[in-house]
Amino acid sequence: MGESVKRRRDMKNDDKKQNDKPNGRIGETMKKAIRHFRDLDVYQNALETGLRVYELSKKFPDDERYALIDQIRRSSRSVCTNIAEAWRKRRYTAAFISKLSDSEGEAAETQVHIEFAFRHSYIGDAEFQAIDNAYEHILGQLVRMIDHPEKWVLGPRKDR
16 A cells, blocks of 8 residues: 555544544643644643634624624634644744744633623623633643743754
8 A cells, every 4th residue: 555545544544533532621631642733732622612612602792793703703713723833833943932822812812802792791700701711721731832842843854
């Protein structure tokens, strides 16, 4: 069997394993090797929290559709996308840190949007606290990765 066919089959099997993961990742630790950005706890936490934000935003008033709803959905999704981009740029420490910093900014932006939703009474106190606390946890994870990029970046490339 050709190497590319085997690699595609292995990637499909990895994707199936990803879909079998249980929800509720916040506070858990992965025991297996991290081979993909989807294996990162911080990505899984950001994805889960972003999906919660999306569901909550469905309850916002229609007049917020092109303002708060759009902004909170974009920023919550950007937390995840910037983590994925950082993972792909981990050959270069500065680029890796830069994308994680972007993710950190998007998480903080989402916290502001969720606070506006709370202050306008679109969500309750418990919902606000849960989302805000989840983003505080995600921010802590991002800061730890930014502070210790050597644990994540790839070593120098060797000539073949």
